[in-house]
Amino acid sequence: MTLFFALLLDALMGEPRWLWSRMPHPAALIGNIIAKASNGFNHSPNQKIKGIILVIGLVLCSGGLGFVLSQLGALAEIILAAILLAQKSLVQHVQDVVQSLRMSLTAGRRSVAMIVGRDTAHMNAAQVARGAIESAAENFSDGIVAPAFWFAIAGLPGLMIYKAINTADSMIGYKNATYLDFGWAAARLDDLANWIPSRLSALGIWVLTDRKTRWRMLAHDAKLHRSPNAGWPEAAMAHALGISLSGPRSYEGEKQDFPWVNSPGRKDIGPVDIENAIRVLWITWSGTLALVAAFALVCVL
Secondary structure, three states, X not given: OHHHHHHHHHHHHOOOHHHHOOOOOHHHHHXXXXXXXXXXXXXXXXXXXXXXXXXXXXXXXHHHHHHHHHOOOHHHHHHHHHHOOOHHHHHHHHHHXXXXXXXXXXHHHHHHOOOOOOOOOOOOHHHHHHHHHHHHHHHHHXXXXXXHHHHHHHHHHHHHHHHHHHHHHHHHOOOOOOOOOOOHHHHHHHHHHHHHXXXXXXXXHHHHHOOOOOXXXXXXXXXXXXXXXXXXXXXXXXXXXXXOEXXXXXXXXEEEOOOEEXXXXXXXXXXXXXHHHHHHHHHHHHHHHHHXXXXXXXXXX
16 A cells, blocks of 8 residues: 555645755755766766666666665655655646746746756747647656556665666756767666556556547557657547647757647647646546555455
């Protein structure tokens, strides 16, 4: 039942600002380690080997720390797992985009820039909404389903290893001149760690909120995405809402002509669609919670 109570605690408490304004968040500590390693070792020669060594070190250290902390008892495990889940904070970030976009397009651009990596300065309202919804779908998989999955598989060590891998990928897993070699191991391992959770996320959204789409259609659209994993929850969300996601956007001033996910869906979207995406997040989170409770009861019986 540890995971059940951790999911509930995260949904109720989120990330209290009073706490994290006084001490560093565990993810921030991991990020600081990765940043220092990148500054110290991401240079020729043997950048790929150095990146592999970094990832091995992160896995061993985070797994070992998770094991030590798991010995503190069930209550400590619940609190620590809740800290590393992100349902409420994800919803809050996406809701901020809704409120900002309703104030003005400029405010919406500023708000969505906090949760996406693409250029936002020249976005129109539909592009702002699309960015928020894509972030909601992808981060539901990365921030809730994947951590819960790895906790269920390997307890607190598994959860902490996943968070270390995912944080490394978000910082150095880019296919650019700076990180192509050094971040290779982080990106590949993150792809592997998210392979099952991303598809479980899509399955949950599809089963609980979509009565129209055939799974093979969703799978087809998921494979249009540039990411082997992010396309699954995004495709499920697009079909559940009847909208198009992905599509053209700009990174570092360069236009990228990505294909549309669910191309026949509506493209002129706005704040109401973001709110509908938040509703889908909560419905799917509730289904996840119920599934965790059911498995816990089966194990007890």
